[in-house]
Amino acid sequence: MVVGVQLSMGSRCVKYLMFIFNLLFVISGILLISLGSVIFAIFHEYRHFLDKEFLSVPSLLIAIGVIIFLIAFFGCCGAVRENYCMLVTFATLMILVFILELAGGISGYVLRAQASDIVTEKMNSSMAEYKDNTEITFLWDGIQKKLRCCGTNExxxxxxxxxxxxxxxxxxxxxxxxxxxxxxxxxxxxxxxxxDVGCAPAFLDFVKLHALQLGGVGFGVAFLQFAGIWFAISLAKSIRNTYESV
Structure with missing residues (x-):
């Protein structure tokens, strides 16, 4: 005889809240993919002024967005079906994603400290190619028009x-x-x-603005992750206790 598992009223509330949070995870995953793609395209446009490491930050954001979008499946199914294993898998994967986000945040902070020297060096070296390299000419003309700047520092x-x-x-x-x-x-x-403004400081402000957007979205997603992990663990414990009491 199969005995049905009856959750308490509080556990049912956690179940429905977790389902709602997983829908938000899906939306946040799409948001991370979209924002990461836009910023990757912007950074790629100015790749001659940046190191390859700068492209890794939005790339990591896109990867995290895809992972969150996929593992939200485990959270939704686990909550709806009241499946202990799925809930534990979901919580474990979300913790791993949080570690990835932490690693990306540390990398971004390190790059931010090095950004000024990197951008200045890249701009100075590319100025020598302005008259001979069509791509460099187009790049410098574009940034000087867009940011209303001139030269590297002046x-x-x-x-x-x-x-x-x-x-x-x-x-x-x-x-x-x-x-x-x-x-x-x-x-x-x-x-x-x-x-009269140099392009290096103007461009650094431009990069920091997009980094701030990445940081803001990352902070919001991290908050959702903490809440989702807590709900998943709480619901999993409730399901396990219910099975043990049957």
Whole structure:
């Protein structure tokens, strides 16, 4: 004769809450995959200014999102079917994912400390290729337009590669190039405006902004993980105690 397992009212509440949390896990997994993909694409666009390690952080975020999306299956099935083994598997996998997130956070913190030197070195070396490498030209013109910056640390950095105080046209406001007969120079007249901010500090602020987004989402997912792990362990204990009392 098969004896049905009857959970207490409190355990049933935990069961339904865990099911809801797993739906949130699915959504958070999709969010991590989407955000990681967007930031990976942004970092890849500026890969000449960054080391490969910077691409590993959003890649790890995408991997974690996929894993969370998949293991939410164990949590949902375990809660609905009141299956002890599935719940324990879910809790174990979530703990492993949390360890991965912790490792990614530590790596991100280490990279953040090294970011300034890496970006400055990469930008300085790429400036020498500005006139000869179409990809580098496009990259520098794009970042100087988007971030309204010029040179690595200041506009004078370009004087090693340009004569007569000349600068790339993207170092000046758009109207400078629109005039046709006007060129962008270090000592431009009042009708022109040279971007006086270096691209290294501007780009670092840009990277830190996206790192903050990653950190915020990671913190939110970590909170959900703690709650989900607690619910899974509590429900698993309740199911085990119920079976033992039967």
């Amino acid at each position: 506009p004078k950095d370009w004087q090693l590669y340009f004569d007569n105080d000349s600068l790339p046209m993207t170092c000046c406001d758009p109207q400078a190039g629109a005039a046709g007969t006007v060129s962008c120079k270090l000592n431009s007249t009042s009708e022109l405006h040279v971007h």
